[in-house]
Structures are given as structure tokens and as C-alpha cells.
Amino acid sequence: MSPAAAGPGNSLSVPVKDGIGRSNPILVQALGICSALAVTALVNPTLVMGAALIFVASLNGLMISLLRNAIPHRVRLIVQMLIISVLVILVHLYLRAYHFEMSETLGPYVGLIITNCIILGRSEGFALRNGPLASFLDGIGQAAGYALILLAIAVIREPLGSGTLCGLRVLPETFPAAMLLKAAPGAFITMGVVVWVVRAIWPEPQQTEHPESLH
Amino acid sequence: MTESSLFGGLAVVFLAAILTNNILLSKFLGMCSFIAISRNMRTAVGMGIAVTFVTLFTAMINYLIYYGVLVPGAPLCAADLTFLTFLIFIMMIAGFVQLVEMFLERFIPLLYFNLGIFLPLITVNCAILGVNLLMIDPDRHFGFAQTAAYALGSGLGYLLAICLMAGIRQRLAQADIPRPLRGLGITVIITGLMAMAFMGFTGMVDL
Numbered sequence: 001m002s003p004a005a006a007g008p009g010n011s012l013s014v015p016v017k018d019g020i021g022r023s024n025p026i027l028v029q030a031l032g033i034c035s036a037l038a039v040t041a042l043v044n045p046t047l048v049m050g051a052a053l054i055f056v057a058s059l060n061g062l063m064i065s066l067l068r069n070a071i072p073h074r075v076r077l078i079v080q081m082l083i084i085s086v087l088v089i090l091v092h093l094y095l096r097a098y099h100f101e102m103s104e105t106l107g108p109y110v111g112l113i114i115t116n117c118i119i120l121g122r123s124e125g126f127a128l129r130n131g132p133l134a135s136f137l138d139g140i141g142q143a144a145g146y147a148l149i150l151l152a153i154a155v156i157r158e159p160l161g162s163g164t165l166c167g168l169r170v171l172p173e174t175f176p177a178a179m180l181l182k183a184a185p186g187a188f189i190t191m192g193v194v195v196w197v198v199r200a201i202w203p204e205p206q207q208t209e210h211p212e213s214l215h
Numbered sequence: 216m217t218e219s220s221l222f223g224g225l226a227v228v229f230l231a232a233i234l235t236n237n238i239l240l241s242k243f244l245g246m247c248s249f250i251a252i253s254r255n256m257r258t259a260v261g262m263g264i265a266v267t268f269v270t271l272f273t274a275m276i277n278y279l280i281y282y283g284v285l286v287p288g289a290p291l292c293a294a295d296l297t298f299l300t301f302l303i304f305i306m307m308i309a310g311f312v313q314l315v316e317m318f319l320e321r322f323i324p325l326l327y328f329n330l331g332i333f334l335p336l337i338t339v340n341c342a343i344l345g346v347n348l349l350m351i352d353p354d355r356h357f358g359f360a361q362t363a364a365y366a367l368g369s370g371l372g373y374l375l376a377i378c379l380m381a382g383i384r385q386r387l388a389q390a391d392i393p394r395p396l397r398g399l400g401i402t403v404i405i406t407g408l409m410a411m412a413f414m415g416f417t418g419m420v421d422l
Contacts, residue, residue, distance in 0.1 A: 033246040033403075077338070078309055085302040093298060108348035111301045115341040117247045184241045185414065188407030192400050199395035 019141025020148060037187040038109050039150070043166045045105050046154035048095070050147025052110065054140055056087045057119050061139035064127040071128075080123050081114070088113045118142055153190050157181050225364045228357075231420040232368025238342050239376045240410040242349070245342030249377055250402050259381035260374070265334060267370025269315065270343050273308045274366035277347050278359055280307065304347045309338045342373050379409060 039045045063083050064071075071079050092110050095103035103110065113119070122142050127135035158164055161182035163171040180186045238244050245266070252262045280303060287295035316334045319327035337343060346369045349355075350362045357365060383405055392401050 033243075033250065037243040037246070077335075078306075081305050081309055081338075082302070085305050089298060089301050092301065108345060108352070111304075111348045112244070112341050112345055114301055114305050115339045115344045117339060120339055180411070183410075183414065184243065185407045185411040187243065188403050188410055192396075192402075192404030192407060195400040195403065196393075196396045199400065200393075203395065 016137050016141035016144070019138065019143070020145040024145040024149070033191070037153070037184075037191060039106060040154040040187055040190075041157055041161060041182055042105075042164075043151070043154045043158050045102065046150045047147075048099070048102055049106065049109070050143070050150055052091045052095075052113060053116065053118070053146060054143040055091060056084065056113055057122060057143040058136050058139035059087055060084055060119055060123055061127040061135035061137075062132050064123045065130060065132040065135035068128050076128070080120060084114050084119055084123075118146055149191075149194065152194050153187065156190050156194070157186060161186060225360055227420050228361050229364040229368040232365050233372040233375065234413065234416040235418075235420055237372040237376060237410075237413055238345060238369040239373055240406070240413045242345060244345035245340055245373055246406075248336065248340050248342075249373075249380065249406075250399065253377050253380040253384055253402075255385065256378065256381045259377045262337075263370075263374030263377050265337055266340060266342060266373050267367070269308070269312060269334075269337055270346050270370040270373075271363065271366045273304075273311050273343060274346055274350055275359070275363055276311065277304050277307055278350060278357075278362045281351055300348075300351070305338075305344060308343055308347070312338045342369070346370075376409065380406065 039049045060080075060083055064080060067079070067083075088111065091113070092103070095106070095110060119139075122135075122138060126138050130138070155165070158166075159170050160178050161180075163169060163173070163175055163177050178186070181190065232238070236242070239246065239249055248262060248266075253259050281300065283289055284291045285296045285300055285303065287293070287297070312334055316327070319334075346366050350357050350365055380402070384402070387401065387405075396404075
């Protein structure tokens with residue numbers, strides 16, 4: 001995993017900044033791409049997805065970290081999956097109760113937060129070895145880094161693909177909507193371009209290859 | 216439904232899951248393992264087979280659990296337990312993977328050594344949970360046989376995509392790619408081009 005472990009001397013804001021920048025889960029670690037692309041055709045579902053992920057990742061970090069000395073090593077994966085599933089169920093029930101249309105739009109992708117590698121990756125790589133507060137903040141940082149990339153992709157795709165931004169029309173009706181950007185290939189290519197631009201502006205000193213041990 | 220139209224319906228679901236509704240190229244599921252494992256052909260094939268196998272069996276088991284226990288008024292438990300769906304499904308997948316691993320290690324050690332390293336990884340493969348969650352989508356009205364056909368097709372679709380990618384990446388190793396685009400960037404863009412090619416199947420079969 002990334003070397004983002006906050007030592008005792010580091011300030012607590014470090015995990016948050018790291019998640020957004022130096023060890024951004026999508027750009028640097030290539031984690032969590034699965035759901036990154038599916039919801040990004042429109043900005044609003046992307047924001048909801050980002051918020052849901054921040055909720056699950058931070059609370060999961062907190063709980064795993066509190067339980068880290070009580071969880072037997074052999075069954076730790078199952079325990080982590082259990083905690084993540086419970087948190088995701090909370091998000092799912094909340095969305096169905098108060099934002100039903102959004103819940104329908106997101107469909108199975110809310111449930112798929114369970115298998116989002118960022119959450120399990122951070123809980124394996126960070127929360128099992130660090131204190132509760134640091135793990136909580138690390139969860140927020142990693143999820144925020146993920147949400148920012150999602151947002152960048154959505155902000156490109158929605159105006160060009162549908163002519164709207166957050167559901168409001170920003171381009172005239174006569175503007176030819178690029179159907180390709182709305183469909184699946186547009187998501188992949190937009191993401192490739194975003195990764196390209198970000199890495200061209202802030203080159204990585206050493207290309208940390210995605211660890212094959214996860215996923 | 217007559218016998219022949221039932222078979223035809225299954226073939227449509229099966230082909231649609233491979234081509235037009237490819238789990239990876241149109242639903243974006245399984246991308247993490249797709250990017251990590253597609254560096255060479257041998258491991259790509261191993262991963263693809265493991266995913267196909269686990270998807271097929273967990274989808275069938277979870278289908279029976281969902282309609283036998285979880286839905287309101289189900290034969291084994293009348294109460295509405297659908298809020299437990301995520302939890303039950305992921306536990307079932309984790310348990311099944313563990314079981315397969317132990318079975319292979321004990322009885323087919325050769326296959327275990329070839330496939331072994333991929334098995335623990337696929338518990339958290341989004342493609343498998345994805346198929347499990349998509350099959351219970353109320354709009355689809357999948358029966359048991361259709362679920363099995365859909366799961367098998369999705370697994371094979373994943374195998375097809377990851378093998379194609381492994382072949383392309385072996386060629387790509389010799390290409391001169393701009394530095395910031397190397398690795399993740401170029402892989403995702405090529406996946407986009409592949410998805411575009413697969414869009415050509417649209418209209419051939421529809422779910």
C-alpha cells in the first residue's frame with residue numbers, strides 16, 4: 001500500500017491531504033475505478049456517490065481501527081466485509097427513504113460500494129495499523145480524493161453529453177450532444193484523459209504500480 | 216412459454232451478457248482486477264476462469280436465497296428481509312470462495328496452484344457482486360435458468376475482455392507512449408476504444 005502512514009509527529013491533516021493528492025486512490029493507486037465510471041454521466045449522482053463513499057470510508061476506518069486489536073488475523077477480511085456491508089446498508093436505506101429517485105438512478109452501484117477497493121484497501125493498509133482518529137481522517141481524505149476525480153469526469157461528461165450541469169441547461173438546445181460521452185466508452189476515455197492531464201501537470205516521482213495483492 | 220422459446224430466451228440473455236451488456240465494458244464492473252491482472256495472458260486467463268466459475272455458482276445460490284428467504288412472503292421466511300441483501304450476498308460470495316479454495320487444495324492441487332492466487336482476490340471483485348445485484352433487478356424478471364445464463368455469460372464476457380486486453384498490453388509494452396499516459400491512462404483509454412467496438416453489437420441481441 002501507499003506510504004501514507006501518519007507517524008506520531010505528523011499533524012492529523014496529513015492523511016486528508018495525502019488522500020486527495022500524493023496517494024490519491026484513483027490516480028496513484030488505481031483503486032476503485034469500477035464505480036468511478038458508472039455514475040459519472042451526470043453530476044448530481046456523482047455528488048451523492050462521493051458523499052456516500054466519504055461516509056462509509058471514514059466510519060469504516062474508525063470502527064476497524066477501534067477493533068483492530070480484537071479482530072483475529074485469520075478472519076479479518078470477513079469482519080471487514082461485515083462492517084462495510086452494514087455501513088453500505090445504512091446508506092442504501094437512507095437513500096431509499098429520503099431520496100428515492102436518486103436511489104433508483106444509482107441502482108446497484110450503491111451496493112457495489114461494498115466491493116469498492118478503496119475501502120477495503122485502506123482498512124487493510126491503514127486502519128489496521130493506525131489509531132482511530134487518524135484512520136477516520138484517512139478515510140475522509142481517500143474518499144474525498146476519489147470524489148474529486150469522479151467530479152472532474154462528471155463535469156466534463158454532463159455538459160458535453162447532455163448539455164446540462166447538475167440538471168440545469170448550460171448549453172443551448174441546438175448544441176449537438178455527444179452521445180458517445182454519455183455512453184460507456186465516453187466514461188473510459190474521459191477518465192484516461194483526466195489521468196493523463198493530472199499526471200502531466202503533477203508528475204509522479206516514482207510510478208507506484210498498483211499492488212497485485214489487492215484485487 | 217414453450218420449450219423452444221424458453222431456449223431462445225436463454226440464448227438471448229447469454230449472448231447479451233457477453234456482447235451488448237458486457238459486465239466490464241458497459242457496466243464498468245471488475246475494472247480494478249482488469250487493470251491489475253491484464254499484464255500477461257496466462258494470469259488473465261486464470262483470473263477470467265476463476266471469475267466465471269465463482270459468478271455462475273454464487274449467482275445461482277444467491278438467487279435461491281433471495282427468492283427463498285429474503286423477499287417478503289418467501290417460502291422459508293415470510294418477513295421482508297430484503298434490507299439484508301447486500302450483507303447476505305457478500306458473505307455468501309466470501310464463503311463460497313473460501314470453500315472452493317479448500318476443495319481445490321484438497322482434491323485438485325494442480326488446478327489450485329494455477330488458480331489459487333486469484334481466488335482470495337475475487338471475493339472483492341465488483342463484477343461478481345455486480346452480477347448478483349443486477350440479476351435481482353425487479354425490471355428484469357429473471358427466472359432461475361435466465362439468471363444462470365446471465366451469470367455464465369457475464370463471466371465469459373469478463374474473460375473475453377481481459378484476454379483481449381492482455382493481448383493488447385503485450386504489444387503495448389514495446390510502444391512509445393507519452394510518460395504521463397503510461398500505465399493507468401493508456402489502459403483506460405484502450406478500454407474505452409474496446410467498449411466502442413463492442414457498441415457495434417448493439418441491436419443484435421437485447422436484454
